[in-house]
Amino acid sequence: MSSTSLLPEGFHDRLPPYADVAARLEARILGAAFAHGYERVDPPLAEFEAGLASRLKATRARDAVRFVDPVSQRTLAIRPDITAQVGRIVATRMAHHPRPVRLSYAGPVLKLRASELDPEREARQIGCELIGLDSVAAAQEIASLAVEALTAAGVENISIDFTLPDLVDILAAGPFPVSADQIEALKDRLDAKDAGAVAALAPPYLPLIEAAGPFEAAHDRLCAFDAGGALTSRLDGLWAIAQSLKGKVALTLDPTERHGFEYQSWIGFSIFAGGVRGEIGRGGSYTVMHESGAEEPAIGFSLYADAIVDSGLAPIERRxxxxxxxxxxxxxxxxxxxxxxxxxxxxxxxxxxxxxxxxxxxxxxxxxxxx
Missing domain, CATH: 3.40.50 (Rossmann fold)
Incomplete structure (x- = not known):
């Protein structure tokens, strides 16, 4: 095969019937979202790097492929994630729109580099964002919609793993103080379940490593750990969200999970399905930054079409x-x-x-x- 017919590492063609399967998957997910009032937006593939990097609180465009625009002579970035673009849209062109705003989207995203566990650099992202609220009711709607949309697309054996992204920040500012220069290291070691390192950094946080597993048992352990009540509102909200999904999907809780939740605020969740090695989606609450400096709460989810199609979860309908x-x-x-x-x-x-x-x-x- 000629080298000119090969694709760069991390890219691939999708052939029949799988390209059609992916298209049907996307249509059914977006159809379910539309039925709940989520209207579609279609941001461009690239935009100014500065705008893309600053729109969501606590996020950076570190995974973005950058290049200089020959027209404006400014640095552009190809989106590694569409959520930040939706944040830009609602903070600018839809700033006047009554809240909450319900939007859906689908499109390709491009990562600067891949990992050993996820070698693909190009992916198809489908999702929904609810801008203006990150309440328990909003989280219940978003999580339920993700499950309903996947079910409508033919995906079965769904499970959701919850996390509390700002857990360490809340505890460090309250009952279990941690110096500012050690917080990131503590988060990293908790995420890695490194009990020895956690014991050396901040021993009171050790019980958090054990507070992971099936949802109800893990929630009970977290409640027992939260003797001072610093997490009461979060734990009560998390319980209410889980109860709205009970009987529909399998539920687990890992309160120290951090990877991939860098810009999420009080709640995050990963979506899994039987037969797939990794997650097929992710969601949670976050903050949209306006140019005035104002902060706006939001919550949403993103689904990874490639993981679903490549695992054979989306049915092939060839008649x-x-x-x-x-x-x-x-x-x-x-x-x-x-x-x-x-x-x-x-x-x-x-x-x-x-x-x-x-x-x-x-x-x-x-x-x-x-x-």
Whole structure:
């Protein structure tokens, strides 16, 4: 194979029928979102780096591919995530819109570099953002919508793992003080479940490593740990959110999970499905920054279409009807009106097998091919 026909590392073509599967997955997720009032926005693939990096509190465009725009001579960034772009839209062009604003989106994102666990640099991101609220009711709507949208797309055996992204900050400012120069190291070691390092840095935080697992048991352990009540409002809210999902999905809790939740505020969650090694989505609360310096609460979720499609979770729906040469076109038109995909023979040598058809039109009716 010629080197000019190869793709860079971390990129790939999506061929039939999987490109169609991905398109149907996206349409069903966005359809479920639209039914709940989430209207679609479509931001550009690239924009000014400075605007992209500053729109969400506590985030940076460190994963963005950058280049100099030959027109403006300013640095542009190809988006590594669409959430920040939605934040820009609601803080500028939709700043006058009544709150909360419900928006959905879908599109490609590009990472500067990949990891060993996730070697792909290009991905398809689908999501919903609710801007103007990050209340328990808003979190319940967002989490329930993520589950409903995935179910509508044919994804089964869904589970959600909750976390509390600002947990250490709250505790460090209250009952368990930690010096400012040690907070990041403590968060990192808690995330890694490194009990030895946590004991050396801040022994009172050790119980947090054990407060992970099935939701109710983990929640009970966190409540017992929170003797001073610093986390009461968060734990009560988390319980209410979990109760709204009980019986629909499996629920777990890992209060010290940090990777990927750098800009989330009081709640975060990862979405998993049976048969997939990693997560298929992520969500949580965050803060949108306005140019005036004002901060606006928000909450949302993003789903990773590639992980879902590549794992075979989205069903392949290939029902193709072979239309023999000379068939009345009106008959084929009628079959398409009934939901069939018709593939017309263009010469006498064409066959249903060559066109990957599942049925053939015979005597005016579909007939299944023998397998």
């Amino acid at each position: 193709r009807l072979f239309v023999p040469l000379g068939t009345d076109r009106a008959l084929a038109t009628g079959m398409r009106g009934e939901g069939w995909v018709t593939v017309a023979a263009l010469d006498a040598r064409d066959t249903p097998e060559a066109q990957l058809c599942t049925h053939v039109l015979m005597d005016g009716a579909p007939r299944a091919l023998q397998t």
